[in-house]
Amino acid sequence: MGLQMAxxxxxxxxVGLRDGFQSIGPLIPTDxxxxxLRGLHASGIRRIEATxxxxxxxxxxxxxxxxLLRAAQALPGMDPQVLVPNERHAERALRAGATHLSFVxxxxxxxxxxxxxxxxxxxxGEYRRIVAGLPSGIQIRLNVATAxxxxxxxxxxxxxxxxxxxELVDVAPQAEICLCxxxxxxxxxRVSALFAAAKARFPHAPYWAFHGHDTFGQGTANVMAxxxxxxxxxxxxxxxxxxxxFAPGATGxxxxxxxxxxxxxxxxxxxxxxxxLTDVARSAASLPGASWGGRVRDALTAQRSRLxxxxxxxxx
Amino acid sequence: MGLQMAxxxxxxxxVGLRDGFQSIGPLIPTDxxxxxLRGLHASGIRRIEATxxxxxxxxxxxxxxxxLLRAAQALPGMDPQVLVPNERHAERALRAGATHLSFVxxxxxxxxxxxxxxxxxxxxGEYRRIVAGLPSGIQIRLNVATAxxxxxxxxxxxxxxxxxxxELVDVAPQAEICLCxxxxxxxxxRVSALFAAAKARFPHAPYWAFHGHDTFGQGTANVMAxxxxxxxxxxxxxxxxxxxxFAPGATGxxxxxxxxxxxxxxxxxxxxxxxxLTDVARSAASLPGASWGGRVRDALTAQRSRLxxxxxxxxx
Numbered sequence: 260m261g262l263q264m265a266x267x268x269x270x271x272x273x274v275g276l277r278d279g280f281q282s283i284g285p286l287i288p289t290d291x292x293x294x295x296l297r298g299l300h301a302s303g304i305r306r307i308e309a310t311x312x313x314x315x316x317x318x319x320x321x322x323x324x325x326x327l328l329r330a331a332q333a334l335p336g337m338d339p340q341v342l343v344p345n346e347r348h349a350e351r352a353l354r355a356g357a358t359h360l361s362f363v364x365x366x367x368x369x370x371x372x373x374x375x376x377x378x379x380x381x382x383x384g385e386y387r388r389i390v391a392g393l394p395s396g397i398q399i400r401l402n403v404a405t406a407x408x409x410x411x412x413x414x415x416x417x418x419x420x421x422x423x424x425x426e427l428v429d430v431a432p433q434a435e436i437c438l439c440x441x442x443x444x445x446x447x448x449r450v451s452a453l454f455a456a457a458k459a460r461f462p463h464a465p466y467w468a469f470h471g472h473d474t475f476g477q478g479t480a481n482v483m484a485x486x487x488x489x490x491x492x493x494x495x496x497x498x499x500x501x502x503x504x505f506a507p508g509a510t511g512x513x514x515x516x517x518x519x520x521x522x523x524x525x526x527x528x529x530x531x532x533x534x535x536l537t538d539v540a541r542s543a544a545s546l547p548g549a550s551w552g553g554r555v556r557d558a559l560t561a562q563r564s565r566l567x568x569x570x571x572x573x574x575x
Numbered sequence: 576m577g578l579q580m581a582x583x584x585x586x587x588x589x590v591g592l593r594d595g596f597q598s599i600g601p602l603i604p605t606d607x608x609x610x611x612l613r614g615l616h617a618s619g620i621r622r623i624e625a626t627x628x629x630x631x632x633x634x635x636x637x638x639x640x641x642x643l644l645r646a647a648q649a650l651p652g653m654d655p656q657v658l659v660p661n662e663r664h665a666e667r668a669l670r671a672g673a674t675h676l677s678f679v680x681x682x683x684x685x686x687x688x689x690x691x692x693x694x695x696x697x698x699x700g701e702y703r704r705i706v707a708g709l710p711s712g713i714q715i716r717l718n719v720a721t722a723x724x725x726x727x728x729x730x731x732x733x734x735x736x737x738x739x740x741x742e743l744v745d746v747a748p749q750a751e752i753c754l755c756x757x758x759x760x761x762x763x764x765r766v767s768a769l770f771a772a773a774k775a776r777f778p779h780a781p782y783w784a785f786h787g788h789d790t791f792g793q794g795t796a797n798v799m800a801x802x803x804x805x806x807x808x809x810x811x812x813x814x815x816x817x818x819x820x821f822a823p824g825a826t827g828x829x830x831x832x833x834x835x836x837x838x839x840x841x842x843x844x845x846x847x848x849x850x851x852l853t854d855v856a857r858s859a860a861s862l863p864g865a866s867w868g869g870r871v872r873d874a875l876t877a878q879r880s881r882l883x884x885x886x887x888x889x890x891x
Contacts, residue, residue: 443874444840446837446840446841447796447799447837447841448841449841473792473870474870474874474877475833475836475837475840475870475874476794476795476830476833476836476837476869476870476871476874477795477833477837478792478795479792479793479794479795479796480763480795480796480798480799480837482796483763483796483799483800511870514792517791517792517793520791520792521762521763521791521792521793521796524760524762525762525763525764525765552870553792554789554790554791554792554827554868555791555792558759558790558791558792561790
């Protein structure tokens with residue numbers, strides 16, 4: 260026995276190909292998407308939300324779901340999850356060969372109606388049917404959207420979120436549970452409090468994740484709050500792409516490169532190489548129509564060029 | 576005795592007029608600076624770093640220090656501090672009527688040489704002389720720059736920072752002590768650790784402040800870490816203006832409006848009205864040559880317009 264500390268690890272799930280691309284109006288050619296996907300893989304990312312199986316009419320940007328899923332599955336070691344809002348689309352995803360379903364429902368009645376045209380209780384029924392019919396070896400993730408805040412109704416009470424989770428957690432005890440700040444309006448205190456309450460209420464749930472947006476500048480602060488609450492699976496989006504068509508102003512998931520930078524500088528292992536990741540982030544952020552976020556891209560560029568020594572002054 | 580919780584308060588010190596403006600190349604007309612100053616005051620801000628008394632040749636942007644100080648002192652309830660790097664400039668500031676000096680030195684030898692052309696030990700001597708000659712009723716603040724990280728030499732060991740503080744803290748036991756992340760490269764874990772160590776080593780020091788940059792997207796995360804460590808005085812810069820001429824890439828103090836938004840949403844009293852503050856932030860961020868930061872300005876604009884309901888999709 261030595262004094263060596265156990266190495267701490269965090270798993271980052273890049274949702275840019277889904278949450279990010281979905282927010283971009285102009286259709287992105289599939290080969291450009293696949294180039295970004297491959298760039299993510301080359302930088303060390305092994306978990307992504309590759310696409311969503313949803314109505315192609317409603318979300319034409321993700322109409323190439325099958326191709327994206329195949330391209331992701333072709334990458335060694337990559338674990339691509341795909342978003343599904345109901346049983347019908349889950350079946351489509353499984354037929355296309357998906358091995359990791361990412362089911363989403365919202366705590367907020369209005370957001371769930373707008374997002375998937377069901378009450379949260381009806382969506383809970385969809386989740387039960389998906390899990391009941393899940394072939395062995397297929398992983399499932401439960402995304403609890405508007406877990407903290409609804410774009411229409413404002414703050415969501417923790418009791419409301421926990422009450423819906425009461426109906427869901429035991430349906431698939433091994434599912435990864437992701438509490439989502441859909442609007443970016445949560446603050447670190449509430450991230451800490453809800454994860455503490457949820458982990459106390461569902462002590463047998465083994466896998467917890469956090470999904471946040473940087474819309475109001477709380478991105479890394481909330482990720483840090485989740486991490487401190489014992490959450491070691493973090494959603495982020497390359498280049499800070501993202502948003503939600505039903506969450507006005509919710510442009511920008513927390514940028515993957517900013518989150519990687521943070522964890523690396525805290526000596527927490529991400530398995531990701533920041534330099535190539537940042538190159539991919541620059542490509543993603545420069546896509547036509549993209550609403551980007553994050554600071555690390557520009558900071559690394561400036562750090563590299565070190566042009567600023569010509570001026571003088573006093574600074575703190 | 577009731578169950579009512581004591582109201583929590585945080586004091587924000589806007590450093591945009593100094594740290595922000597100093598980083599802007601094109602000279603800002605003094606009346607524009609004063610308009611921003613008055614806007615800050617109207618939004619409820621009562622502490623600012625109004626300017627710096629430094630070499631006018633080296634920092635022509637702050638050559639109007641006397642006018643800015645006077646304009647700030649004319650605002651009811653405003654407590655304007657002015658940055659001073661040595662005894663000579665402190666005397667100039669006092670002659671101009673300053674009532675609150677903000678002394679700066681760096682832990683890092685190279686940064687201090689570049690910034691104020693002295694060794695940290697020589698700067699400590701300047702601080703001792705300033706404090707020795709301080710007229711009664713004049714407040715002093717001690718800014719410990721590069722307390723965490725140096726733009727030239729990288730991470731600064733906590734022991735190095737604490738050793739320099741050993742020479743400084745008892746010089747003026749009532750001084751506010753501000754630990755500054757000059758480069759924006761610190762992470763929340765190190766903010767927490769250094770404040771914990773400093774407060775344990777100097778338990779008699781009553782006033783602690785944190786000054787951070789958002790260069791690498793750690794702005795609010797680090798502010799939250801400082802707050803959690805018991806630091807209730809936070810520097811921020813309107814519109815996220817800021818940087819350091821000797822810290823390449825260190826563009827952008829954490830934006831005041833983002834910090835105010837965070838504390839307000841945690842029910843921590845700031846005394847500041849976010850709406851007019853955000854208007855001032857928009858003016859500041861649109862100054863020619865400004866390098867801005869922060870997310871709240873755009874988020875509030877988007878939230879107000881709520882244009883996004885026309886599109887469809889699934890989001891988490």
